[in-house]
Amino acid sequence: MTKILYAQPVRDKIIVDLKSRIKILKRKNITPWLKVVLVGDDPSSHIYTRNKKKFIEKIGGKCDIIKVESSIKELQFRQLIESLSLEKGLHGLLIQLPLPNHLSHIDVGNLIDSNLDVDGLNSSNIGELLKNKEPGKYFCPCTPKGILTLLQYYDIPISGKNVCILGRSLIVGKPLANLLTNYNATVTTCHSKTENIEECTKRADLIITAIGKPRFLTKKFINKSGNQILVDVGINKTSDGKLCGDIDFEEIQKNVAGITPVPGGVGPMTILSLAQNLLQAAEKSL
Numbered sequence: 001m002t003k004i005l006y007a008q009p010v011r012d013k014i015i016v017d018l019k020s021r022i023k024i025l026k027r028k029n030i031t032p033w034l035k036v037v038l039v040g041d042d043p044s045s046h047i048y049t050r051n052k053k054k055f056i057e058k059i060g061g062k063c064d065i066i067k068v069e070s071s072i073k074e075l076q077f078r079q080l081i082e083s084l085s086l087e088k089g090l091h092g093l094l095i096q097l098p099l100p101n102h103l104s105h106i107d108v109g110n111l112i113d114s115n116l117d118v119d120g121l122n123s124s125n126i127g128e129l130l131k132n133k134e135p136g137k138y139f140c141p142c143t144p145k146g147i148l149t150l151l152q153y154y155d156i157p158i159s160g161k162n163v164c165i166l167g168r169s170l171i172v173g174k175p176l177a178n179l180l181t182n183y184n185a186t187v188t189t190c191h192s193k194t195e196n197i198e199e200c201t202k203r204a205d206l207i208i209t210a211i212g213k214p215r216f217l218t219k220k221f222i223n224k225s226g227n228q229i230l231v232d233v234g235i236n237k238t239s240d241g242k243l244c245g246d247i248d249f250e251e252i253q254k255n256v257a258g259i260t261p262v263p264g265g266v267g268p269m270t271i272l273s274l275a276q277n278l279l280q281a282a283e284k285s286l
């Protein structure tokens with residue numbers, strides 16, 4: 001039977017640990033504190049930041065959303081991030097992506113001090129990931145970290161397995177390939193120029209899609225074993241305004257061993273990882 005890999009039980013389990021760690025911090029007068037910079041009016045970005053705030057507050061942390069007009073000039077934007085970084089008592093700072101076109105060239109990871117970089121996008125944190133530094137000694141990018149946590153919770157083997165990742169973005173595909181390599185997977189990363197993606201996906205024990213193309217992955221991409229595990233990172237809107245992933249869930253679900261739903265799969269895991277990174281930052285300040 002196909003296992004639907006929901007985030008909820010993983011969150012329920014980990015949240016207990018997060019809440020008890022926050023209690024210990026509060027006894028020392030420390031409340032994990034995150035600031036999220038939200039530029040412009042992108043409706044999806046507003047929903048994502050609200051969900052982050054809701055979760056951080058649910059576990060007992062503090063989260064401020066700094067709303068900024070989309071017309072902000074680059075210099076002002078850089079100065080704002082610089083001044084927020086100097087805030088005393090702050091543990092995490094992140095910039096909600098995407099930025100408006102005139103700011104989209106900015107390397108946001110490196111605008112933020114590596115000690116506040118709970119999104120794990122600073123070159124220093126990415127470098128530590130490449131060096132396979134011990135987990136907890138650097139901030140691991142949230143979506144890859146969330147996928148790893150989900151796989152571990154459901155006892156899905158990684159070591160020695162063939163993993164095919166679709167997408168090579170800096171926030172998902174590339175760091176995920178490194179993270180799973182650190183856990184001894186054999187990883188192939190596909191992108192828009194890859195020829196014969198099907199060959200790679202059919203060979204894989206684990207397929208992870210992060211391309212932003214609604215229901216791209218159909219039956220023709222999987223093999224007939226019924227043993228493959230599919231992880232869908234994509235969050236796409238269909239023409240009728242509903243959310244769907246990069247995988248055609250309805251078509252494929254009965255033909256694989258496990259699959260993440262959209263919504264309710266990787267998305268909530270990303271927020272969970274953000275909270276874990278924030279606590280890691282706050283505990284470092286002890």
Ligand code: NAP
Pocket residue numbers: 143166167168169170171172173190191192193194197210211212213233234235236266267268270
């Ligand atoms: P991105 O920066 O737009 O990158 C998309 C990647 O997909 C690129 O590497 C691109 O290849 C590749 N690609 C595009 N079309 C392809 C095709 N037909 N075949 C193979 N590869 C193809 O995207 P992203 O920021 O990583 O996000 C990807 C999706 O995940 C989006 O739907 C986003 O909303 C979602 N997302 C979800 C979470 C979550 O928490 N669940 C977090 C982050 C992102 P090239 O490099 O060759 O252009």
